[in-house]
Amino acid sequence: MNMDGGRRVFHRFGSSSSSDNGGSNNSKQQKVCFHWRQGKCTRYPCPFLHSELPNAGSGKRAHQGLGAEENQRGGRGGLRRSANYYFNNNNNNNNTWGRVQSQQPVSSNMTTVKKIEKLCNHWVQGSCKFGDNCKYLHQWSTGDCFSLLAPLEGHQQVVTGIALPSGSDKLYTGSQDETVRLWDCQSGQLAGLVNLGGAVGCMLSEGPWVFVGLANLVKAWNVLTSTDLSLNGPVGQVYSLVVGNDLLFAGTQDGTILAWKCNVAANCFEPAASFKGHTLAVVTLVVGGNRMYSGSMDHSIKVWSLETLQCIQTLSGHTDVVMSVLCWDQFLLSASLDKTVKVWVATETGNLEVTYTHTEEHGLLTLCGMHDSEAKPVLLCSCNDNSIRVYDLPSFSERGRIFGKKEVRSIQIGPGGLFFTGDGSGQVRVWKWSAEQTLTS
Known part of the structure; x- marks a missing residue:
């Protein structure tokens, strides 16, 4: 982490590309917005990145999404179920x-931003501006079952x-x-x-x-x-x-x-x-x-x-x-x-x-x-x-x-x-x- 113009930013993982020339546009490609990572950046346009990972094919190792966890499945004991099985299906x-x-x-967003398992209140209200880059969930459930x-x-x-x-x-x-x-x-x-x-x-x-x-x-x-x-x-x-x-x-x-x-x-x-x-x-x-x-x-x-x-x-x-x-x-x-x-x-x-x-x-x-x-x-x-x-x-x-x-x-x-x-x-x-x-x- 360094200090740049009084604002804290984080460098992306990996060395700079040989094509980077230090210009303003390339500078934005190398730094992730500290405020965005906290979910509260209000600058538009922001001079820093609003994303975490390199693009596909950049030569860096991709981060895998959260896959379906292998669960231990014990016993087939029967749960007591109510008598309400007459719904017309x-x-x-x-x-x-x-x-x-x-x-x-679930997995489509996980390859971009590691999600916190909490519902995004702004998304619920239809006003989240971060879209796929929001660190909170934009869906009503997790798991594929x-x-x-x-x-x-x-x-x-x-x-x-x-x-x-x-x-x-x-x-x-x-x-x-x-x-x-x-x-x-x-x-x-x-x-x-x-x-x-x-x-x-x-x-x-x-x-x-x-x-x-x-x-x-x-x-x-x-x-x-x-x-x-x-x-x-x-x-x-x-x-x-x-x-x-x-x-x-x-x-x-x-x-x-x-x-x-x-x-x-x-x-x-x-x-x-x-x-x-x-x-x-x-x-x-x-x-x-x-x-x-x-x-x-x-x-x-x-x-x-x-x-x-x-x-x-x-x-x-x-x-x-x-x-x-x-x-x-x-x-x-x-x-x-x-x-x-x-x-x-x-x-x-x-x-x-x-x-x-x-x-x-x-x-x-x-x-x-x-x-x-x-x-x-x-x-x-x-x-x-x-x-x-x-x-x-x-x-x-x-x-x-x-x-x-x-x-x-x-x-x-x-x-x-x-x-x-x-x-x-x-x-x-x-x-x-x-x-x-x-x-x-």
């Missing part, structure tokens, strides 16, 4: 999700639920903007709008039923019969819903978990049980086998027997809000704002203990387990830095990342390799797993 013959936006290849098919615009606040009911060709999305939107699964166009008069805390679909968690209420819609029910009893906002053992469970703001049983003959839901034990709101629920697991703002996870309806164990390994719980094979996975994902396994006594802790740099919001295009289990971990990390299981080798305008609060699996994300800006995105690329020499 038709093997992509008629599906037009992909007509809105295609994904740009999935692609963005379409963004669904309309919600004005954070998307808190996504549902795919059986027997419907509509995608349901709920938001804190007090609406539920229905999207046509073939065109991606808005097909309906329901104003609820209250923020949506969560959504769940089971068979033809769509359940919506609201303040002091759960709405239940049957998309086949057009039945519209209101389930009373919750105190405060309903943050989580799950179905198990023929019961509907709702985690509420006051720490209580309420249960209803569906009366098919009367076409209604009857109160069945009330689970008390958490001291703060229950924000996540999952059912595995004959047990239900609840995560709470009180930093704990409780294990409930669906046979006795009693709490049989309290897990206290997290030091902040437990935001998401997930069952995978014989394991329980939990994610917390304490920046960890914990893997729990049952001991010989039947109690759950932590067998592995995965640490992130940011707090975790949502876990979603699914299978990739080769039926291998993967884990999607939404963090509060507006990104989703995608990991192989059980190795936790990273496959790629997905970025949102704001934090992603909802992830929902679809059929045929589709999945959906909803972020804090109100945007819903449709993604699809890609077939593994085979590298050839």
Whole structure:
């Protein structure tokens, strides 16, 4: 590094070309703008280079782009998947999700500028002047294992639920903007709008039923019969819903978990049980086998027997809000704002203990387990830095990342390799797993 006219510049690697004569134009060819490297050069035209590497064919060794990392792929354990596999895909013959936006290849820019794995805010706003030379990402994901098919615009606040009911060709999305939107699964166009008069805390679909968690209420819609029910009893906002053992469970703001049983003959839901034990709101629920697991703002996870309806164990390994719980094979996975994902396994006594802790740099919001295009289990971990990390299981080798305008609060699996994300800006995105690329020499 030297000082030139009071401005700091960096010399490019390698000796000067024999054709360099020291003129102003040639001087620019030999120096990289210090301010540009920090992403804040405002001079136009700038007398220094706004690029890092020599042109192809210059005789210098080229820098290779970031290729697909060889990931360790352990076990083919099955992730517990929701019952929402009735989305009308038709093997992509008629599906037009992909007509809105295609994904740009990751490697094209990597040979010019080494990218920082962070979304460029100026690019998001459509005003980045650096183009391909920007050191931040100008794409919504990294990795080549999935692609963005379409963004669904309309919600004005954070998307808190996504549902795919059986027997419907509509995608349901709920938001804190007090609406539920229905999207046509073939065109991606808005097909309906329901104003609820209250923020949506969560959504769940089971068979033809769509359940919506609201303040002091759960709405239940049957998309086949057009039945519209209101389930009373919750105190405060309903943050989580799950179905198990023929019961509907709702985690509420006051720490209580309420249960209803569906009366098919009367076409209604009857109160069945009330689970008390958490001291703060229950924000996540999952059912595995004959047990239900609840995560709470009180930093704990409780294990409930669906046979006795009693709490049989309290897990206290997290030091902040437990935001998401997930069952995978014989394991329980939990994610917390304490920046960890914990893997729990049952001991010989039947109690759950932590067998592995995965640490992130940011707090975790949502876990979603699914299978990739080769039926291998993967884990999607939404963090509060507006990104989703995608990991192989059980190795936790990273496959790629997905970025949102704001934090992603909802992830929902679809059929045929589709999945959906909803972020804090109100945007819903449709993604699809890609077939593994085979590298050839």
